[in-house]
Amino acid sequence: MNHIFHLRIGPVGFRVGSAWAGPIRQLAALYADYPRADVPDFTVRLEPAGPFRRLFRPSVAIAGDYTLPDAAPMSLAHGLLAAEMGMNLQMALGQRRYLLLHASSAERDGRALLMTGESGAGKSTLAALLGERGWRLMGDEFALLDPATGLLHAFPRMISLKNAAITVMAAEAGEARLGPLMQATPKGDIRHMIPNARAIAGMDEPARPALILFPRYGHAAAVRPIGTAEVFMRLTQASTNYVALGERGFDALTGLVTATPARAIDYPDTDTAIGLVEHLWAAPA
Amino acid sequence: MTDAMPLIRALRDPASVATLDAAGWTALIATARAEQIVGTLAHRVAGLDLPEPVARLMADARASAAQQQVAALWEAEMARRALAGICPVILLKGTAYAAAGLSAGIGRSIGDLDILVPRDRLDAAEAALLAAGWEWVKPDPYDDDYYRRWMHELPPLIHQERDRMIDVHHTILPLTARVTPDAAAMVSDAVPIRFLPGTGRGTMRSMVEGQGTRSDASSSTPCPSTAFGGPPPRSGEELLVLNPADMLLHNVAHLFADGDLSGGLRNLWDFDRLVRDFASDAFWPALAERAALHGLGHYLARAMRLSQRLFDTPIEPTLAGPARITDGAYVARITARDGWGRGICKANRFAFYVRSHWIRMPPAMLARHLWTKWRKA
Numbered sequence: 001m002n003h004i005f006h007l008r009i010g011p012v013g014f015r016v017g018s019a020w021a022g023p024i025r026q027l028a029a030l031y032a033d034y035p036r037a038d039v040p041d042f043t044v045r046l047e048p049a050g051p052f053r054r055l056f057r058p059s060v061a062i063a064g065d066y067t068l069p070d071a072a073p074m075s076l077a078h079g080l081l082a083a084e085m086g087m088n089l090q091m092a093l094g095q096r097r098y099l100l101l102h103a104s105s106a107e108r109d110g111r112a113l114l115m116t117g118e119s120g121a122g123k124s125t126l127a128a129l130l131g132e133r134g135w136r137l138m139g140d141e142f143a144l145l146d147p148a149t150g151l152l153h154a155f156p157r158m159i160s161l162k163n164a165a166i167t168v169m170a171a172e173a174g175e176a177r178l179g180p181l182m183q184a185t186p187k188g189d190i191r192h193m194i195p196n197a198r199a200i201a202g203m204d205e206p207a208r209p210a211l212i213l214f215p216r217y218g219h220a221a222a223v224r225p226i227g228t229a230e231v232f233m234r235l236t237q238a239s240t241n242y243v244a245l246g247e248r249g250f251d252a253l254t255g256l257v258t259a260t261p262a263r264a265i266d267y268p269d270t271d272t273a274i275g276l277v278e279h280l281w282a283a284p285a
Numbered sequence: 286m287t288d289a290m291p292l293i294r295a296l297r298d299p300a301s302v303a304t305l306d307a308a309g310w311t312a313l314i315a316t317a318r319a320e321q322i323v324g325t326l327a328h329r330v331a332g333l334d335l336p337e338p339v340a341r342l343m344a345d346a347r348a349s350a351a352q353q354q355v356a357a358l359w360e361a362e363m364a365r366r367a368l369a370g371i372c373p374v375i376l377l378k379g380t381a382y383a384a385a386g387l388s389a390g391i392g393r394s395i396g397d398l399d400i401l402v403p404r405d406r407l408d409a410a411e412a413a414l415l416a417a418g419w420e421w422v423k424p425d426p427y428d429d430d431y432y433r434r435w436m437h438e439l440p441p442l443i444h445q446e447r448d449r450m451i452d453v454h455h456t457i458l459p460l461t462a463r464v465t466p467d468a469a470a471m472v473s474d475a476v477p478i479r480f481l482p483g484t485g486r487g488t489m490r491s492m493v494e495g496q497g498t499r500s501d502a503s504s505s506t507p508c509p510s511t512a513f514g515g516p517p518p519r520s521g522e523e524l525l526v527l528n529p530a531d532m533l534l535h536n537v538a539h540l541f542a543d544g545d546l547s548g549g550l551r552n553l554w555d556f557d558r559l560v561r562d563f564a565s566d567a568f569w570p571a572l573a574e575r576a577a578l579h580g581l582g583h584y585l586a587r588a589m590r591l592s593q594r595l596f597d598t599p600i601e602p603t604l605a606g607p608a609r610i611t612d613g614a615y616v617a618r619i620t621a622r623d624g625w626g627r628g629i630c631k632a633n634r635f636a637f638y639v640r641s642h643w644i645r646m647p648p649a650m651l652a653r654h655l656w657t658k659w660r661k662a
Contacts, residue, residue, distance in 0.1 A: 001625055013338070015311060017625055038307040039338040043315045045625055065318040065626060094318075096349040097341070246352040 001045060006036040010144065010155040010203045012095075013037020014087050018046040019054050023079030030080075030158050030179050030192055033200050042066075042090035046082055049073035062086045066093035078185050080192070084160065091142055091155075092240040098144035098153060099245060099252045102238045105138035105152060106130040107202070111210035112152045113281065114143055114260075116238045122217040125165045126273055128193065132172050133274065137199040138207070147245070147252035150259070151206035156199045158192040166191045168270065211281060212262035215273060219266035223276060231262045288629065289550060289620040292316045292326070296554060297596050299329040310339050312624025319626035320550045324350030324392035350392045354383045357395035360449050364400055365524050367417035372406035373525055375475045377454060377535060381526040382555065385478050389558035393551075397441070397450040401527075403472050404455045411439060411453065419444050419451060427657060435461050437543075457538050457579070459645050466538055466579035475525040529563040530575040534585060541584040545634070545641035549619040556588050557596040569601040576604075591615055 001017025003024040008014070014037070018024045023046055042065050049059035058076035064086055071089075074082045091100060103116035104127030113130075115123040124140040131137025138154035145152055158179065161169050166189065170178060179192035212231060235253055236242045242249045263280055267273035291313050294301050305313060317323040327346035335343065357380050365374050375381075377399040382390035402410045419442040421429070432440040437460065439453040456468035527535055536559060540552040576582040582604075589605035590612055592598040618637050621630040628634060642651055 037338065039310045039314070039336065039342070041338075041342060043311070043318075043626060045627070047627075063626075065315060096345045244349070244352065246355060248348070248352075 005031070006040060007031045007034045008037040008040075009034065009087075009157050010139070011098075011153050012042070012091065012144075012155065013040035014042050014044060014090070015040040016044045016046070016083055016086065018079070018083070019048050020046065020058065020060075020076060020079060022076065023060070023083050026080040026180065027083050030194055033194075033197070042087070042094060044083065044086035044090060046079065046086065062089065064090055066090055068093075072186075074186075078182050080179065081182055081185055081190060084158070084192070087157070088141070095144075095241055096244065098146055099249050100239055100241045101143040101145060101235060102141065102240065103143040104140045105143040105154070106135040107138050107154075107205075107207040108135050108281070110207055112138060112143075112207035113277070114152070114209055114212045115215055116212070116235065117214050117216060120217065121215050122267070122270070122273065123215060124159065125161070125168060125270065126215060126277070128159045128161070128165075128169055129172060129270055129274060130277065131196060131199055136202050137195050138203075145209075145252050145256060146206065147248040149206070150208070150252070150255050152209050153206045154199075154203045156195040156203050158194055161191050161193055163188045169193055209256055209260045212257075212260050213277065213280070214262070214264040216264065216266045217273075218268070220268060221272050221276060222266040223280065224264040224266075226262050226264045228257050228262075231257045287312065287624050288617075289316050289320065289622040291624075292320065292322070292550070292622075293595050293620060295326060296322070296329055299333060302330055302333065302335070307336070310336065314339075314342060315624055315626040316622050319622055319628075321394045321548070322551045322554060324353075324394050325551075325554065326392075328392035347392060350394060353395050354390070354393075356449070357398065358384055360398045360444075360447065360451070361400075361524060363417075363444070363447070364398060364414075364451060365522075367413050367419075368402070368410055369522055371409050371413045372402045373472070373475065375401040375472065375525045375527060376478075377401055377527070378539070378555075381532065382558075384524065385526050387559065388562050389555040391558075393555075397452050399452045399454060401454045401468070401472060401475075404468065407439070407453070407455045414442055414451065414453070418446060422450065431654070435459055457535060458542050461647065461650060462542055462645050464538075464542060464580040464584075466534070466581060470578060471527055471531045471535070474528050474531065476528050477523050478526055529559075529568065530572045531579075533559050533563065533572065534576055534579055534581050537584045537588045538579070538581055541587060542581075542644060543641075545638040546615070546618045549615075550622070553588065553592055553595065553619060557592045557598045560589075560592065560598050560600065564599055564601075569604060572601075573604055587612070587615065591619065595619070 001019065003018045003021050005016045005024045005027050016024065016027060045063040047061045047063055048054040049061040053059040059073045060076055060079055060082040061073045062071050062082050062085055066089060068089065101116060103114050104123040106113050106127050115126055117123050127137055127140050137156055138152065139156050140159040141157060142155045143152055144155055173193060177194045182190045214226065214234065232253060235257065242253065265276050267276060291309065295313060314323065317326045323346045327343040330343055331347065361376055361380050361384060368374050376384055379390065379393050379395035380398055382393060383395060422441045422443050429440050437454055437456045437458050442451050442453065443449065457466040457471065458464065526532065533556065536552060536556050540549060540556065576585045586604060586606040589600040590608055593600045593605065594616060614633065617630055618633050621628055621634060623629050
């Protein structure tokens with residue numbers, strides 16, 4: 001491939017190859033402080049979607065070790081997003097070492113907070129905010145549970161901010177840590193935020209899960225208990241490789257839900273949410 | 286431009302990976318994943334002194350393949366239960382290799398379940414599978430009609446709860462293909478898994494019998510692979526596989542007469558492993574006789590030459606015949622994969638794509654088929 005970038009996020013190495021310089025340049029700028037893996041876990045390719053589509057109406061097809069046959073090609077203007085989706089796709093389809101949870105996570109005092117929920121629940125924004133307010137951000141999208149140890153590994157990729165969250169985080173972290181604004185993508189407006197130095201420096205430190213939260217945005221503040229079986233079912237749905245891991249996945253998830261308290265929380269605004277998190281963290285049981 | 290030769294070398298001679306640097310490993314793994322043979326590679330290099338990240342990736346690949354096989358064998362058992370009393374279930378391809386404990390099954394990735402059923406039991410088998418929770422994947426009427434009139438298998442079925450695909454074959458090649466292997470003979474001479482001279486690693490029997498991971502090597506009775514007059518007795522309830530000669534010939538038919546050689550590298554590796562498991566002085570004449578029966582001698586010879594050339598397979602020279610000038614094109618097609626996992630040699634690939642249609646359909650029918658597909662696209 002003409003343009004290549006290597007990076008490692010937490011325990012997972014990537015090699016990204018592209019037919020165009022642009023996406024690689026943007027990727028290299030955002031991931032400038034990340035290490036490189038000697039032998040990457042996954043290869044991502046950004047290729048022309050057809051014979052003439054490198055120069056003529058350039059269109060990016062996402063490919064790599066693992067691919068979806070019917071993935072729609074993307075405009076080159078969204079090439080950075082294509083690279084990110086390519087890396088996510090490898091994790092979702094190819095990750096077999098860790099149980100992959102579609103969840104955000106943050107660490108304090110060596111213990112990890114897991115947050116998961118449907119799209120729009122605010123898990124990403126909440127983790128990003130906690131990362132700016134005394135916690136170590138472990139990841140805004142994927143949490144990696146090691147079946148061998150029960151520890152949670154960090155995956156602090158660049159934080160994907162969507163729509164209203166862009167303004168919130170720009171005010172919190174400053175413009176310098178934000179990438180280019182990509183408008184009218186399939187997921188709306190997107191801007192990436194570079195995790196802070198602490199998140200990057202600490203990304204090789206796993207943490208023992210201590211609290212699982214299921215946040216929900218747009219409701220009056222409330223905290224509800226949630227049964228172990230319900231937590232288990234929701235987390236199987238939040239995992240892309242639970243089935244593929246077989247018994248190891250079942251054991252890992254059973255271990256997690258039986259050892260870790262869980263709550264559902266509703267919140268009307270982010271400050272309330274942060275308050276609820278801090279309150280529950282202080283007395284989780 | 287590099288091709289898949291580093292992968293071929295690593296599979297043939299695992300110790301050769303000692304010379305690889307980080308870039309070499311990166312390319313090797315990407316190539317192997319694209320050819321869906323990384324689990325096999327991982328088993329080949331197991332126990333070697335590997336760089337730490339490589340050792341971790343290989344361990345992941347072995348674990349992943351093991352889990353795939355558990356799921357694949359369970360799916361085979363589900364089909365057996367659904368079809369018990371209806372017709373015998375003959376496992377094909379990856380599931381057969383894994384169930385029988387053959388070397389080709391070690392680390393092999395297994396996707397769909399492929400089974401062969403007698404042609405005259407096809408309607409009953411279809412009804413039984415539908416009743417047991419499988420449903421159609423392709424609702425398109427043209428495709429469905431095409432499958433039923435011309436193909437060697439039913440339109441693919443998927444299980445509504447387990448989300449696993451089953452391909453129900455009733456013969457070996459599409460009905461339109463230039464050669465017609467004798468499917469009825471393959472069916473009637475299929476053997477219970479326990480009669481196959483496997484490596485003793487098979488988990489099927491132990492799984493079905495609830496015996497954990499007991500090795501069956503000591504209790505296996507060698508298959509009378511040379512005596513086609515009297516296949517071993519079958520109960521009608523147990524899973525079967527093709528007898529060794531037919532298994533090899535089915536691999537060959539699948540490799541050369543049914544498609545454009547995508548997946549050819551893995552299929553040829555299967556061929557190499559099957560030959561190594563079965564080869565004996567008594568096996569070659571039986572194989573020759575069977576190849577003649579099925580009209581696959583030409584393809585068998587090609588497979589032997591290519592396999593020997595790429596994997597150093599111990600073949601029988603009289604069956605392989607003299608090298609042909611076209612062998613080079615086949616080798617180029619089979620190794621047309623670069624270190625990024627991309628298909629290369631576009632012209633060669635296209636030529637084999639055209640060939641795949643040419644050998645499967647008479648010209649007038651091909652024209653009609655392409656016209657219909659083009660109009661619908």
